[in-house]
Amino acid sequence: MSGQAPAAEWGPMTKQRAAIWLISISVALLAVGIIGGNVGIVFALLLALMLTGIPISIALGLTVLMFLYLLTHVPTEAVALKLFTGIEKWEIMAIPFFILAGNFLTHGGVAKRMIAFATSIVGHLHGGLALAGIVACAMFALVCGSSVATVVAIGSIILPAMVKQGYPKKFGAGVIITAGSLGILMLPSIPKVIYAISTNTSIGALFVAGLFPGMLLTLMLCTVTWYLARKRNYPRMPKANWGQRWTAFRKSVWGLMLVVIIVGGIYTGVFTATEAAAMAAVYAFFISVFVYKDLKLKDVPRVLLAGANLSAMLLYIITNAVLFSFLMAHENIPQAMADWIIGKDLGVVAFLLFVNLTLLLAGNVMEPSSIILIFAPILHPAAMRLGMDSVHLGILIDANMEVGLCHPPVGLNLYVASGISRLSITELTVAVLPWLATMVVFLVIVTYWPSLSIWLPRAMGMM
């Protein structure tokens, strides 16, 4: 229903080619439906509906209704009941709160102060402003759970500044697109909440587990940027002294305090994850309006409405995904998939490769929340049987989502950055390549080095 941009980029196919595509797709789906039995029918139906461009939430719901009505004797009342009770879970309510907190942070001048602080630390190195952008994204990611919000918040300030200093626009956009994806890896993150809900993993452990991988990715992105900047001789900024650094830190400390509230609150048991999210929202509102005064009180309803719009969309997908997982459980699909995967005798290494490839492919057509809601319940049982850690799988999925966010055709970060920089998606796709390659290397590291993710939550006794 959305995203007219790709059509403009690549242009429509000729009728003949389109017909060939459509026919081959329908033949493939039919084959899947016939060969795969009930499992095949469910997924063929879902894919067919999704390819018409129906919103994913509705495609999920329609698949369930059609399948239950046509092929089983499950009473429709069961569906109705699920619709009511599907999202009545306290943990799910963390999502709207985190979205709201992110919205307040984006509009409230927190990003600006974090950038100033980051600039005072790394600004004097080669490509100083670009490095500052990455570090600021990492800091913002510590308190914000969405990568799009991170790109908007940091990118809309640092990109114009970089262009003004003489960086090529493409370079700046490439840096911000990839660094922005840290938003869903570091500490709080909406995809992590969704994963936690669909697999019953501890939200707190997942939050903390993302810290070291996030720091590693920050370091890797910084190294690549520094190397490119030195080779191309991009401008450096005057070195700040310790006094200036202290001032910059003091100004940004209000935003950084949120880390203490969220992680400290959950860790000490003062709050549940949802309450911590609500506290974060109230705190972000408070500093935006009363401390930094960058947000006017009269603009607050607009921020609330934008937050509500996005949350409602996510909650709606979740409601329908609950229906879908009800159908999957009814047909025993996750169990069958797990049996099939175990039966292939893949071993952990090959299984993880398979997981990564599947998720990267899915990242080409869907956005993170939908991917997690559809794939986590399928992959989780198999991973558990192979002796993997639930938290590690969560971080792995998260890292995959990050890569998906940074490349076309559905990488949201690209679209946001394209909106800020007025560069076309095609240009950005090329611009982002050096960092995207870095992220793929990072993905391999995260995949095959579990302790990187699970050491910290273990050490803190959260799992």
Added chain:
Amino acid sequence: MKILDHLEEWIITFLMGSATVVIFLAVLHRHMAGYHIPVLQDWLLSLHFGWAQELCIYMFVWMCKFGAAYGVRTGIHVGVDVLVNRLPVEWRKKAVFVALIGGAIFTGIIGTLGTSFIWENGMHYAMFHLLGLDTGDLPQGPTTPDLEWPTWVVYSAVPMGSFLMCFRFLQVMWIFSRTGGLPHHDSAHVDGLSDDDLTFEAAVLKGGAK
């Protein structure tokens, strides 16, 4: 029509804001009640916030249902458009119609299912009771655990929201058939981008990096 649009926006803005405030107060209350401040503590202990969590959940469920309808109007419900956008123009138009009709059908069915569900779970009784008719052996319907509200009232968000959403899909379809335009959610929209150079300079200066 304008009134409906505004009402929708007001409802979800209000629900979002007040749910946050309710949870904030509940947490604050829980921790403040732990301190030994003579009169304040007694007063705080006399208040019960046990229902806050439940209220918050229902507020968000309502927000979700009405917000989803609002989302149809703002085009925030994303789908897989990789294939559709590359189809020839007339075919794309047909595909969009199929998608919108699918949305309308699904929400219509859910609305109908929801209505019959709440009707059988207490609304029937409540209506007859209200009108003074013989309720016979109709079930009175369950109530919610903490707030003790009748569940059919709480759950009426599902049919109401679904029918509203169905209406929105039909509305979008009508507009699309007339003008060929679709609502498009622009997540890249940033306010006040024009003066960002200034704010950045100011921030850096204030931050002392220069």
